[in-house]
Amino acid sequence: MRITLVIGWLVLTAVSLTSAAPSTAAADPTVARLAGLNGDAFDVAFMQALIPADDETVEMAMTATLYADHSELLHWNQTLVERNNEHIRKMLTWLQQAGAGPAERRAGVATASVKKLRSLRGAALERAYIPLMASQLDKTVALARLAAEKGRRPELREFAKDVARVEGQDSAMLRGWMKQWY
Numbered sequence: 001m002r003i004t005l006v007i008g009w010l011v012l013t014a015v016s017l018t019s020a021a022p023s024t025a026a027a028d029p030t031v032a033r034l035a036g037l038n039g040d041a042f043d044v045a046f047m048q049a050l051i052p053a054d055d056e057t058v059e060m061a062m063t064a065t066l067y068a069d070h071s072e073l074l075h076w077n078q079t080l081v082e083r084n085n086e087h088i089r090k091m092l093t094w095l096q097q098a099g100a101g102p103a104e105r106r107a108g109v110a111t112a113s114v115k116k117l118r119s120l121r122g123a124a125l126e127r128a129y130i131p132l133m134a135s136q137l138d139k140t141v142a143l144a145r146l147a148a149e150k151g152r153r154p155e156l157r158e159f160a161k162d163v164a165r166v167e168g169q170d171s172a173m174l175r176g177w178m179k180q181w182y
Helices: 002-020 029-035 039-067 071-097 112-118 122-150 154-181
Strands: none
Touching: 029 039, 029 122, 039 071, 039 112, 039 122, 039 154, 071 154, 112 122, 122 154
């Protein structure tokens, strides 16, 4: 009887904690801000939000490539950098076509995350980098999922669907590596 009560209590606690936890969209102020936009204003704001995030992702990956140990991670970083740089070029072109520009660029900028990673080497770097990068990708996925639904331009919606799919898979892969290696 006690075991049944304890199990019931644990299930209720888990359900209440899960339902009380904010979704990524609700927890991210950028996603919340973009959710209130529509049409061309949404498309431009989405790209203006994603470009600096992708810039920072590239800077983090380049730093980790210099100091990480696992060859799988090094190869993935190279692929990520190339992919995100292509995304940035595409979005800059779309912004220019829309008569807009990026709101912010972080290319070559040593953000707090990049500075932290630059101070680490080997396993210590990977233990800090992998969850940090997975979290960064999760934020990008949340933005991309919103754009896949709300984007005005069909090519932007397709781009966003692809970003959400690929970076969601990458985030899960990184978490798997973290468990496997550490």
